[in-house]
Amino acid sequence: MTHAAHWVPLSQEHHGGLMWQRFTAYHFAKTTTQVALADAELRHAAANFPIALTETNEGWQAVALLGLEDGLEDGQNLLVDDQGRWRAAYVPAALRSHPFGLHSDYPGRLCIDQHSPYVVERLDAEPFFNQHGELARFPAQVLTFLQQREQGCQRLSTRIATLAKATLLTPWQPHGYQGSAPLYQIDERAWQALSTKQVGLFWQLGAVPLVYAQLQSQQQLGRLQLYQQRKATAEPSVPPSDPLAQWQEALSSEAEYDWPSAT
Template identity: 35%
Template sequence: MAITASAERENTIVPVTPGRHGPRRWRRFSSYAFARSLQDVPIVMAELEPAASALPLAFRQTPSGWEVVALLGLSPATRGLFVTASGTWRGTYVPSALRAYPFVADDSGADGKATLMIDEASGLITDDPADEPFFEGTAQPSEALAQVIAFFQTRAASRHETLRAAGALAEAGLLTRWTPSHGMSEADASGYWSVDQAALGAVPENELAKLWQAGALRLAQSQLVSLHHLGWIARCAAAGAATPKAQIAYPQPMDPSGDIASFLSALSEAQAADLDQRS
């Protein structure tokens, strides 16, 4: 799943279908409060450098392969550091998986195809005629929904590149279990992996070309550089920047007069920027 939520939240994330959402509507989010409960969020190659410049990155093994995630906290107690009390994003880069909320993509299927999902507990599914319809007619996605689907399709293509690059690092024996940083326990670090810098420096010259072609060297260097953000997160946590659980609130419905075009423009601009970085 593009966004890993708590078990309670996962129960509310369902596929978008004409049968369930045909007559209903949706509106864009106005707060990143939904991200306060997240420990990490997947990152793809198209956004690698801007993500690494703003967030610590780690590797995690999944049924689909090795994925790259951006850490949003060092432990459950420090989640929410990147979201202010008013719901704005505190970091300098917003991971692409968070940009289209309440929509997410489930790419865990055996066929490798992504299924468009939506968080029904988001408060953003409505029956207000002023909001955006899911479908036109009986089963045709509306223009707005089609653009959301296209956004996730573009991201899915980059995800395959990410799995390939991260898999190449793992196959070459260049990943090592995450060493708990300040503010993390062994349990907090469990499941995360990092590039083994010593092993990377000892890669035989004849193997470097293969790693380069897979995007693995670019990924390795970005991940190592991103680790410098761990100190910032630890300092913020120590200063009490994380939002107490009692203050956590999911996004409230927007003013019906809000223009959905701005949401779609943001998706288009983000997608274009990601593609420019790859060219």
């Protein structure tokens, strides 16, 4: 499931007196057990957490598995420790832009999570709007960033749908997974049975990196299982040095998703 965000379109009329604050911990994502990925994230994601394929009302998605259970009471993001620190070397783009986001009900509009503790009334925080009532520079850059990410998610959705139509997906029940959303994986045996010409067609569609990222990412399932085992003992994790800088550097290495600078 996703964290219980309350997305509303950002407007001068309703939010002109508010400010936003950069988050320093990931408590807001502690119940986020799945998050949609864009195509440019696949390489980083596959090295840090399992990637599953899911079918939603809006089409197929490639999602990062961040927990093995969902539900308001028992859903837990195993990549967030008790202090709100992120346990992996990469953070999905959808979580990096908090408290900003997009919502299908408000196409083309920058939204904010109105329940976020990082939407504040303090005057020492950062403004949503400039003196002309337009989006301030950084929120405007975030909107572009999120729109590019959404386009990347749509490209993946199209590629997954093509794989599904070719009967190259199979249900997946990872060991320990108790989530409510059915998961799918690449049918490796069916994939290996394809002819060179057929694989070439999938190369042309851009689907091959997705295939191998999903298959290779399954090795990361053990990491989630280990964190789940440690949950009861509340074993502390060791934070990386200057984690926000490292995560921004990792994401900015993908040109399509260059996280906007603060200046």
